[in-house]
Amino acid sequence: MPALAAPMAGRRRGGWSLAARNAAFGYVLMLPSILFFLVLIAYPLLQTFWISLHRMSTLTRQGEFVGLANYRALLESADFWGAFGQSLVWTVCCLALQMGLGIGFALVLNARLTFRPAARALVLFPYLLSTVVAVLVWQWLFNDMYGYLNYLIEEYGLSDGPVNWLGQSPNAMISTILVAGWKHFPFVTIAVLARLQGIPPALYDAARIDGASAWSRFWDITLPQLRPVLAMVIILRTIWDFKEFDLIFMMTGGGPRSSTETLPLLIYKEVFPKLSMGSGAAIAMVMLVIMVAFFWVYAGQYDREERARSR
Amino acid sequence: MKTPPMKTLGRVLRDILVWAVIGVFSFPLVWMLVTSVKPRDQTTSYPPALLPDQFTLEHYVNLLFNTAFPRLFVNSLFVSGVSTLVAVLCATAGAYGMTRYRFPGRSLMARLVLFAYLLPAVVLLVPLYVVVAGMGLGDSLWGLVVTYITFALPFALWLLRAFMAALPPDVEAAAAIDGASRWAVFFEIVIPQALPGIMATAVFTFIGAYNEYLYALVFVNADARMTLPPGVMRLVKESYNIDWNVMMAAAVVITAPVLVLFACVQRHFSQGFGAGSVKG
Structure with a gap:
């Protein structure tokens, strides 16, 4: 330089x-x-x-201009709408699970607890794992022959036979959502916990003197104080869950019968196994437009936060 | 003030309950460790042994000497290391420029960095395939490094911007008044002051690159150049009879460097987190 x-x-x-x-x-x-x-x-x-805008093969990268034909084909494609719906289900369920677990653990870890530092480290752990490690461990737990989950289920008679966790629909989607919830909830926990520790204790003392119950202290003090951080975390996690490829692809490959195929996996399938670059790019554009909308919401929230902080 | 015994009992019960829940959530990690050190016959027995009566390291030896794992590991370290180095060098200069100097388009740049950071990797997949092939870097580790810059650089810029903005500008101003050039201020004052932030950013960027799967899957095909995530998945998918003991040993070994690196910069974790750190 x-x-x-x-x-x-x-x-x-x-x-x-x-x-x-x-x-x-x-x-x-x-x-x-x-x-x-x-x-x-x-x-x-x-x-x-x-x-x-082209019909193009991934191998030759040569193609002809076809205008909006790829987009028109998308609108009529059952694969696309299926993936769109799965993306929606995936994002909403993952988000709900991560927020629920994340906030719950944050509240618990903020309160008095024996060996709290160890508890915090353990709760954070899944978030640090490589996705490939999380997938290996859970595939082993889900294994139909020797998996520990099926052992537990048989031992306690929760089901007639071994559960096919990843090989049938809707089990595969549910199992993968559970893994994603387990892996990513610590992000919510850390963010919420940091904010919880910043709430002035005087607020709670004052409320206690006024005779407010634990429940109303949560609703009237904790929740309003958490609102900005929750808004940020919800948008970020929505973006990240929506674009998740690695975890789903390694876990199920989109199967069985495309039942866990979300938009990112569909792009991959179009471009590589099907060698159709143009239609893959068209789906990527659809994802881009959705992402721009999310980004716009996030940037607005981010600016509001910055202004509030500098005030 | 004495605590009534009922209240103490309630607290103990609560602690036990909370720890039981944490135990359930940590079970997959325990199971990974246990499986990696127990003999094979106790792995496939019914009921599966929760605590094996024998402890063995044979699966680790197997992993390191009889599988492609060591090569995958070295490739991963190379790709993540080089892309982190490039990204952090560029981002240190860029983040400093963005936080301390006013120029037209500055806030637009900040916006673009955030946008690029949140951009899904899969959206860039198609054109990057063309770009990398055009550079003659198809199916090579260097090609993978190029694609990793697309997420490593925005991420490092975004994190370092927060670190740089938190530095007190007084020292820099004083040095400038003493006649130090802008470059001297940057190299002799800003970089040493920001070093902890730079190291933390490097670690988070490295972990993000080390964990990446999609580009590694698409841009490299040859066995000799494969990195850990797709390489290990291939070991699983292509073996007729998956050796779960060895796989769990692999999981432990893959996790080890991440833990070590994370422990080094742990103090900066919440700071980085505020900026939305660690690729999710």
């Missing part, structure tokens, strides 16, 4: 104002990042749109 600064140094003395020189320095610092953004993100995004 110093090499870039040298030619600038000559010009700098040519009567640039301090503000202009500062701005120039800011650009120089950002230059490598900007270049990467242009080449690896901006250009590919435009390419996605351009490819979505």
